[in-house]
Amino acid sequence: MKSNKASLFNLKAALLVSGALFFSACGGNNKEGNSSTTAGDNLTGSIQIDGSSTVYPVTEAVAEEFRAEAPDVKVTVGVSGTGGGFKKFVRGEIDINNSSRSIKEEEAATAKENNISYLELPITYDGLTVVVNPENTWATSMTVAELKKIWEPAAQGKIMRWNQIRPEWPNEEIHLFGAGVESGTYDYFTEAIVGKSHSSRGDYTASEDDNVLVQGVSTDKNALGFFGYAYFLENQGKLKAVAIDDQNDANGKGAILPSVETVKNGTYAPLSRPLFIYINSKAAARPEVVQFVNFYLDNASDLSSEVGYIPLPAEEIQKQKQKFQEFASGLKK
Known part of the structure; x- marks a missing residue:
């Protein structure tokens, strides 16, 4: 589905995740003034994203905002379905996979065979x-x-x-x-x-x-x-x-x-259900991808609400940011 800032659904949606998370006051970091966006003008490169049509509206909304912050980074977002995206992801053909489910055992096994490691981040609920x-x-x-x-x-x-x-x-x-x-x-x-x-x-x-x-x-x-x-x-x-x-x-x-x-x-x-993005570890070693994922987490609450989903609670956003920072930092060691 096509999405842009001018036509984002001015709607809300909701989800209960079975026991894993529980809702408190929903919210997230305000996208204005986020430190993750200040260096965008210096970034170059490209980011390849594919996968779930359900997650697409959120990721495309984030990508559109990020393009304004980092105009020299080319971000492309495809829609081949969660399974289709994982087929590309586990072969190392894309940097990030949008997913409306967790990775399957056989997909994880293929990724391991191809020496691809990754991080799963829940980003909103549906x-x-x-x-x-x-x-x-x-x-x-x-x-x-x-x-x-x-x-x-x-x-x-x-x-x-x-x-x-x-x-x-x-x-x-x-x-x-x-x-x-x-x-x-x-x-x-x-x-x-x-x-x-x-x-x-x-x-x-x-x-x-x-x-x-x-x-x-x-x-x-x-x-x-x-x-x-x-x-x-x-x-x-x-x-x-x-x-x-x-x-x-x-x-x-x-x-x-x-x-x-x-x-x-x-x-x-x-x-x-929760909705996810999966990040390839090799991609996460690139500064434009690090900046994009940080930007995603900083803005996921606002933008997921705008396109019709319910955001993660603020404390869960912080937890995912910390998880990604540790993941990306570990790649540099």
């Missing part, structure tokens, strides 16, 4: 949103079990109509739209809903470009899809979010729509 067309008046809420019934591999060629989910729903075909199999969004959704990562029916319209999914659902009364909350918020005039009932959650309160409040208080589950 909640996946299940969406339907606004003309869909029946599917206002769904349980995790109902979503699994639709999306599990065994459903292919069998669960094809809305009234197979609930008898009172229309006897009309369901047209499914979702993330491509190279996407971290696909991995997260299938694990949270189906119960196994990278496992789903195959007869759906898949794309690494969330805008394609938005277009598909927004023009089809019988469509059902999923993607990151920021894309829903940007297009909420032509989409409708489905409230999710996590019946496996003992603290559940019925069907819950995604929002800042419901995610913060833990009631929107289980479609919640």
Whole structure:
């Protein structure tokens, strides 16, 4: 998805990360006056970034601001999906990978074989949103079990109509739209809903470009899809979010729509996740990359809010900055 300062989504989103982090007052360092940006005019070089379409709006917003601070550094941001980005990353073809999931064991093994070390940094939070067309008046809420019934591999060629989910729903075909199999969004959704990562029916319209999914659902009364909350918020005039009932959650309160409040208080589950950037250690030895990552962390809170995500708490931002500083410093020894 294309993003620029003038058209950043003036929106907010939210996420609860299961037990690993807990929300307090959200915030971050003010991007004005950050020491990480003062030397930008002296920097040259290039930075190659690829990966998740979900993380793209945040990284592109940061890159756009950084280009103004360091005009002689060429920053390119591609969108080949989390998996596609990792394929390049573990071969040493890019400096940073945007990722909507943690690196897989096989990807880490390939990186090791290629003598590539790296650092994982969480940079913001997201909640996946299940969406339907606004003309869909029946599917206002769904349980995790109902979503699994639709999306599990065994459903292919069998669960094809809305009234197979609930008898009172229309006897009309369901047209499914979702993330491509190279996407971290696909991995997260299938694990949270189906119960196994990278496992789903195959007869759906898949794309690494969330805008394609938005277009598909927004023009089809019988469509059902999923993607990151920021894309829903940007297009909420032509989409409708489905409230999710996590019946496996003992603290559940019925069907819950995604929002800042419901995610913060833990009631929107289980479609919640952190978003990451991965930095190649060789790249982190270059001054332009060090400056860019520091700039990213300094500005992630403000810019992630502007493009529709919820920022890390201020103390977590500081923790990630310290982690990166130790990582980069260790490369010089």
